Amino acid sequence: MKPHPTIWDWPLRVWHWAFAGFIAFSLYSGLSGDIGLLEWHQRSGLVLLGLLVFRLGWGLWGGRYARFRHYWTTPSAFIDHFRRRGRPGAHTSPGVTLAVVLLAAAAVQVCTGLVTTDDIFTAGPLHQYVSDELARTASWIHHRVHWLVLGAGVVHLAAHTVYAILRNPTPLAMFTGRKRLELPATPHFWVRAAVTSLLALGVALTVTYAERLF
Template identity: 60%
Template sequence: MPTGVDDTCSTKTTIWDWPLRIWHWAFAIVVVFSLTTGLIGDISLLEWHVRSGTLALGLLVFRIGWAIWGGLYARLANYRTSPRAILNHFRGRNPPAPHTAPGIALVGLLLAIVTLQVSTGLFATDEIFTEGPLRQWVSLEFARNATFIHNRAHWLIVALVSTHVAAHIIYGALRDPTPLSMFTGTKAVDVPPTPHYAWRAAATLLAAALLVVALPD
């Protein structure tokens, strides 16, 4: 399976900066926790489900901010792809790059579906025990429609996460270093390293935290 790694490159370049790596693992934990507490069906876990959904919202806000003014390879400009690029990747025709075409597509789909899931969760209600923090701001009909979507879209997240994990298992079986990249932050590609923006990371984190805190209980 092609990975976008340059086998002729003797040096590794920092592609994933530390804010993006921390975000990645925090987001993975929160998404898995949210899915678990939502799918188990235990009423006592629903409060934790709402809390983790709110935290997921904060992480999404951080990622959006980091895609605008964060590290070089975390920005939207480096997440462009097309069906032709995806096909060429599997044919081995794409040059080595910081991100692979299928990886870009998968990440884009996953973030879009999680955003949909979190957004609908803000207004969702079971009309008995639990409701999202913004439920009172919308009509009951709107809330029911949001709940309908929220109770079904999570299966798309499960499918996309499973695909992501399966791809990295295959990489690992082929002894490809790609799965380690989100730990080390480096990749064997001949591109400039991403600069570090500690103050931007702090400002983006603060903005995301303020938004989460501003949500009603």
């Protein structure tokens, strides 16, 4: 029997689980009310910055199905999916929609967190480079958009729970990388993965030590 093709390349799978873990920790540390976790919350946000930079790069030059040109859908395709009329593909229309919402919301959270300050316990690593008014606006956004991140995460988990109950193999795809599709397998890009990782690390470290560097 012919094995199912590898759709999700290993860099995307590693990124997926790292992103999920740090999103969960950031939400917990930010919403727990524990002041002792604020420093770890900030560190987690900086890791997420690096992960988002990696995903941006990987979406431009990474594995075939990780590229953003495959993240396109329409309202009719969204409806057709639930009517079971959609064509099988690497991505489902609801999956694309949820991924875009989650990535956009996470990007807003991370970027606003970089310049947020409460003037007492903690401040983002770039807060000194923006005006007080912009810092206040960023703080206002930062303390609200996390609900969108949380909501998108809950919907994602609920969808995969339903898939698991229906014995749909979709939830396993981010472990194995394989899907039951008649599509070409995605090739491995080791050098691109390494370069993209270094780029992400460089951005995260530059932001982390911005006050010392500039």
